[in-house]
Amino acid sequence: MGERAAAASLKFVTVQANSASLAEARARVFEFFKTTCRSIPTVMEIYNLQDVVNESQLRSAVSSEIRRHAHITNPKVIDMLLQKGTEELHNIVQHSKQRHHIIGQYVVGQRGLVHDLGTKDEGTSDFLKNFYKSNYF
Amino acid sequence: MASITRASVSMPSLSTSVNQSQRRISGLNSVSFPVSGRSMIPSLRLQRGLQVCCAAKQETVDKVVAIVKKQLALPADAAVTGESKFAALGADSLDTVEIVMGLEEEFDITVEEESAQSITTVQEAADMIEKLVEK
Numbered sequence: 001m002g003e004r005a006a007a008a009s010l011k012f013v014t015v016q017a018n019s020a021s022l023a024e025a026r027a028r029v030f031e032f033f034k035t036t037c038r039s040i041p042t043v044m045e046i047y048n049l050q051d052v053v054n055e056s057q058l059r060s061a062v063s064s065e066i067r068r069h070a071h072i073t074n075p076k077v078i079d080m081l082l083q084k085g086t087e088e089l090h091n092i093v094q095h096s097k098q099r100h101h102i103i104g105q106y107v108v109g110q111r112g113l114v115h116d117l118g119t120k121d122e123g124t125s126d127f128l129k130n131f132y133k134s135n136y137f
Numbered sequence: 138m139a140s141i142t143r144a145s146v147s148m149p150s151l152s153t154s155v156n157q158s159q160r161r162i163s164g165l166n167s168v169s170f171p172v173s174g175r176s177m178i179p180s181l182r183l184q185r186g187l188q189v190c191c192a193a194k195q196e197t198v199d200k201v202v203a204i205v206k207k208q209l210a211l212p213a214d215a216a217v218t219g220e221s222k223f224a225a226l227g228a229d230s231l232d233t234v235e236i237v238m239g240l241e242e243e244f245d246i247t248v249e250e251e252s253a254q255s256i257t258t259v260q261e262a263a264d265m266i267e268k269l270v271e272k
Contacts, residue, residue, distance in 0.1 A: 030234050031250075037238040038247075055242055056207070063235050070231070 013090045018079055025078040029066065032082055032089075036062050039093050047099045053107045061106045198263045204239045205259060208232060219260035237262070244270055 019025040040058050069081055091097055130137040202217045209228055223233050237253050246269040256262050
């Protein structure tokens with residue numbers, strides 16, 4: 001794990017020149033995705049996410065974020081999205097964000113309430129769970 | 138399994154040691170070790186310095202297959218073998234990268250950029266993992 005963390009060190013985040021073609025932009029997207037995936041163990045360590053989520057779930061959250069923009073063909077737009085993504089990753093790894101940000105944006109994400117991984121709420125009734133969710137059920 | 142060590146070469150007469158190692162090689166040939174059914178040609182596992190390129194272990198291939206199935210959300214009885222191509226199983230390029238990342242996490246290795254480009258089948262992934270794990 002030490003190797004992977006060293007490979008993904010994000011100490012200096014600078015703006016790169018525009019990519020010349022769609023192929024280069026594509027390569028940069030994969031490079032960004034790999035850097036992100038290699039930083040995931042660090043992120044889990046920093047924000048103590050071991051009980052809430054596991055690495056492959058975070059990985060699929062990242063890939064679904066990337067897939068949301070998979071239809072874009074303009075290299076400049078891709079560069080801009082990569083710039084924003086790198087900035088976000090940098091903020092997360094530098095602990096500029098807090099745990100509830102990570103959980104709300106990437107663990108729960110678009111799905112709604114997170115399924116309980118702990119043993120605390122497993123025994124409660126479905127009535128209570130629906131009650132907590134909304135007024136109408 | 139008899140292993141040929143370099144230390145055994147430092148013997149008084151070189152010719153004797155060469156004969157010994159030759160005898161040991163022939164000893165390896167006659168030993169029957171489990172053939173996993175993949176190839177009928179028995180592959181000799183020589184020591185590190187004399188490494189011959191061997192096919193990946195079956196358990197490595199099984200782990201790779203499990204990760205691929207989970208990533209592509211395939212049913213548990215889908216036919217995924219060593220020769221299946223990722224593209225044929227319905228993976229796009231981002232899926233392939235994600236599978237490689239999953240393998241990195243599972244086996245605690247780091248895959249180089251150039252090696253990652255050339256992976257298209259399950260067997261290639263397993264071979265590359267074997268090579269990296271041995272380092």
